[in-house]
Amino acid sequence: MVDVTPKEPTFRRAVAKGRVYMQPETTSLVARGAVTKGDVLAVARVAAIQAAKRTADLLPLCHSVMIGAVSVNFEIKDDYIEVESQVDTVDRTGVEMEALTACSVAALTIYDMCKSADKNMEIGEVALWEKTGGRSGSYRRSQDVPLRTERSSM
Numbered sequence: 843m844v845d846v847t848p849k850e851p852t853f854r855r856a857v858a859k860g861r862v863y864m865q866p867e868t869t870s871l872v873a874r875g876a877v878t879k880g881d882v883l884a885v886a887r888v889a890a891i892q893a894a895k896r897t898a899d900l901l902p903l904c905h906s907v908m909i910g911a912v913s914v915n916f917e918i919k920d921d922y923i924e925v926e927s928q929v930d931t932v933d934r935t936g937v938e939m940e941a942l943t944a945c946s947v948a949a950l951t952i953y954d955m956c957k958s959a960d961k962n963m964e965i966g967e968v969a970l971w972e973k974t975g976g977r978s979g980s981y982r983r984s985q986d987v988p989l990r991t992e993r994s995s996m
Contacts, residue, residue: 843905844905844935847934849977850934852934854974854976855973856928856938856942856973857927857941857972858945859925860924860965862956863963864921864962867959868959869923872918872923873918879958883916885951885955889951890912890951891912894929895909907931908931908933910931914926926945938973946968949968950965
């Protein structure tokens, strides 16, 4: 584990995005709140927040950080739901892993809640989109950089 004790706490933020691909009928069920298990997006949001807070328990060399805020947003498209998670902290290390974990667990929760309606769902394109703070400075993923799944279909 990297020693971060000499570092000063600073404001840090990370944003991750991912997608859950599904049949249009399934996105319609989610949008209408008609999935048998309940409110898919509300449950996925809570799961993502819990996951962000437990990231250090899941990833062996990840520092435990004091999370100041977690926000999770969803965008329903015709054949997928996009998940965006944002994690903020004032600490000695970044929250990229917390944002990625939150995004991944939200996607897994959507999958779990919709699997009885759609056996062909896929989770993909989970990536870090933005990071601020820390020694390495800011990072923003370029819209021009295609994700691997987009590259393979070209």
